[in-house]
Amino acid sequence: MTTTIVHFLVNGRPERAEFRDDCSAAEVKALFRAAAEASPRHVLKMFASDGHRMNISPKMRANDPESVYRLELVAADQSRVGMPQELDSMEDRLQHLESRVMEEVGGELLCDLKKQVESFKKKLESVEHLSWMGLFKEHGHQELSKLSQKPKSPELSEHEERLQVRRKYLNMSSLQVTEEVREHLKTPIFDNW
Incomplete structure (x- = not known):
């Protein structure tokens, strides 16, 4: 197995990605998506140092830090526009509920609960x-x-x-x-x- 190392810029900051040639295209795209801090609904484009657009795949050529590629977050997939708003709304509601629980229940009870969970984890590991x-x-x-009548074993x-x-x-x-x-x-x- 060979490993490919790709140097690139995303939002002006230098990054480096390393993947094996047996990775799938989806895995490589997920790697670059994570570097760009993009969600699955966003479209990514990779450009070579000479400005030509490149395909993000396991067949990408390795480069050195002097000839960095450029990764751009271009747009969101419009077919899934309604979903992110719902997710954002749910995330906001969840954060609100978490803060209310912390206020009403108090941090002390939460610490006790965490200790009980850790104790339970240790018990399960034995x-x-x-x-x-x-x-x-x-x-x-x-x-x-x-009390048992069994002979005592060492x-x-x-x-x-x-x-x-x-x-x-x-x-x-x-x-x-x-x-x-x-x-x-x-x-x-x-x-x-």
């Missing part, structure tokens, strides 16, 4: 959330294990315990389930507890 499936036993439940290291959890999970996930059971699992009346 294997401890698998305890509801009986795969992981927290150290706090050792009192319950004393303490496992954290790594060994995780490997054991993984093996149990893989055994459970390899079970074959009938189509009827799969459909039942998708219904709102299914309760995993």
